[in-house]
Amino acid sequence: MERNDHATILMFGSLYTFRQENGLAPTLELPIAAEGKRAIDIAEDLGLPLAAIGSVYCNHRPASLQRLIHPGDRIAFIPHSVFGPHSGPQGFPLLDGGMDFPKAAQG
Numbered sequence: 869m870e871r872n873d874h875a876t877i878l879m880f881g882s883l884y885t886f887r888q889e890n891g892l893a894p895t896l897e898l899p900i901a902a903e904g905k906r907a908i909d910i911a912e913d914l915g916l917p918l919a920a921i922g923s924v925y926c927n928h929r930p931a932s933l934q935r936l937i938h939p940g941d942r943i944a945f946i947p948h949s950v951f952g953p954h955s956g957p958q959g960f961p962l963l964d965g966g967m968d969f970p971k972a973a974q975g
Contacts, residue, residue: 872939872940873899873900873939874897874898874899874900874939874940875897875898875900875910875937875938875939875940875941875942875943876895876896876897876898876941876942876943877895877896877897877898877910877914877943877944877945878894878895878942878943878944878945879894879895879914879916879944879945880944880945880946880947881946881947881949882920882947882949883916883917883920883921883945883946883947886916886917886920887914887916890915892914892915898910900937900938900939900941901939902938902939904936904937904938905936905937906933906934906935906936906937907924907926907931907932907933907934907935907937907943907945908933908934910937910943911933911945916945918933920947920948921933921945921946921947921948922946922947922948922949923946924943924944924945924946925943925944925946926941926942926943926944927941927942928942931943
């Protein structure tokens with residue numbers, strides 16, 4: 869059952885392991901206010917090492933750490949060590965610009 873006041877947070881690779889090794893859930897439902905919360909603030913609240921985050925996805929689309937997360941969203945934090953379309957020289961910028969990607973870059 870989906871909760872209307874929560875966002876689903878998932879961590880992959882070394883971020884998953886980091887949470888597990890610290891006795892914390894690597895996947896969780898997090899209460900989010902209706903006005904939303906930035907992905908970077910969620911990562912900090914969860915104690916994730918920001919330098920290890922290679923990409924962020926929100927609702928299966930590339931996003932910025934500045935992306936505003938709302939109730940019902942699904943957000944995934946992926947470390948640099950996980951290879952995929954988000955990594956390499958054409959990887960998605962996370963910390964600079966503060967803007968989400970244009971529709972053409974979202975697939």
